[in-house]
Amino acid sequence: MRLKAIIRYDGTFFSGYQVQPNGRTVQGVMEKVLMKMHKGNHVRVTASGRTDQGVHAVGQVIHFDTELEIPPENWLRALNTMLPDDVEVISITDVPENFHARYDVSEKEYRYYILNAKEKDLFRRHYTHFVKEKLDLGAMSEASQHFLGSHDFSSFCAANSKVKGDKVREITDIAVDQDGENMIVRVKGTGFLYNMVRIIVGTMIEIGLGKRESEEITEIIAAQDRSKAGKTAPPQGLYLWEVNYNKKS
């Protein structure tokens, strides 16, 4: 039986999502709990994609296979009882055997939280990116619209990325909103390159600060050169918000 779970995690104390030799990871924590439930047998967990160290998730999706005969609602309780307090399973459902958490993704949404205030907030330092200088919402909004559609996003892909194949990705929706001192950038797309959202946001922040013009986005995209875009915004503001799938699941 294949199960699909929506999980939420606080990325602060994880060395990212994906298992690695050293460091606590979300995948590692999930697989450890599943191993206990499966009498020591390893259960491989597959996610919609990785998230980096410090990046959070509100709606990450994973799948795994099991032969345990447990109703989904009991799975939810069992996992949440055994998981540490920085990972939470939101829902769990059985899906067809051919459902795949990564290959079947139709669209993903990320949100990036910026605290644009005079003073930083100690209690939110792991959950938002603090920018002291006033950001120009109008300029950032205008800039954001240049990202819409299909483009080669090489300029917005980490230089050390190991992505094979082309770097054309499609942004289907992007918006910047302000709620008091909180600024939120929402980005939806059918696929994302490594650090793509953080480089988009980092570049938009430079536009919001008046260091660049919003029209530059078109040129930066056309350049297909990472050095033309802005800095990579830090991980703590980023949330993997939602993952959508084709009809199968």
Add this chain to the structure above:
Amino acid sequence: MRLKAIIRYDGTFFSGYQVQPNGRTVQGVMEKVLMKMHKGNHVRVTASGRTDQGVHAVGQVIHFDTELEIPPENWLRALNTMLPDDVEVISITDVPENFHARYDVSEKEYRYYILNAKEKDLFRRHYTHFVKEKLDLGAMSEASQHFLGSHDFSSFCAANSKVKGDKVREITDIAVDQDGENMIVRVKGTGFLYNMVRIIVGTMIEIGLGKRESEEITEIIAAQDRSKAGKTAPPQGLYLWEVNYNKKS
């Protein structure tokens, strides 16, 4: 020269304010930084009072003596550069040699944050106390008014407290407010017993849940018996908000 500093800290990863043999403490971290600045000489830091493990501070006050001739604004920068990211100095000023951060306190304000919502918030688990069942704001507000004035607060003092002398304390102001899913209890007083605010809030929550009547407060206070009051609310919702002093400082 005696300096007074207002400090802010995230209590999550501290074993409380006060130095102890094992465990990271706010006082320990402050004294370590000051020792570096004073070429290895120990500088004792005195606070307005302790806070427990997991309790936060927005306006804790400390004092210490120094012979270094550094202008206050440089002190601020130097300390904040050397302090870890969960402690922050908000202001630093020189005060008369007879100023004392603990003895001269005239009034303290604590705030307690409750998240009264259907779902807990993973990202605020260290910063608010989650209560799922709907709380009755009116009943809690009514209850709060019974605490006002001078009372023997033995019923609201941790049973293992080592307080000598009487347990009469004065609450000068208390209020409960709601802002969407956030409920905030504000308590001002001239002095507090060990765990006093957390037991007051824990008892008020039981009233908000309909497990007790708001009028019971008077009887609970009169009983002078810890077992008559409610549970101690957990530390993560509590913030030492402000400390006020007599004219001297």
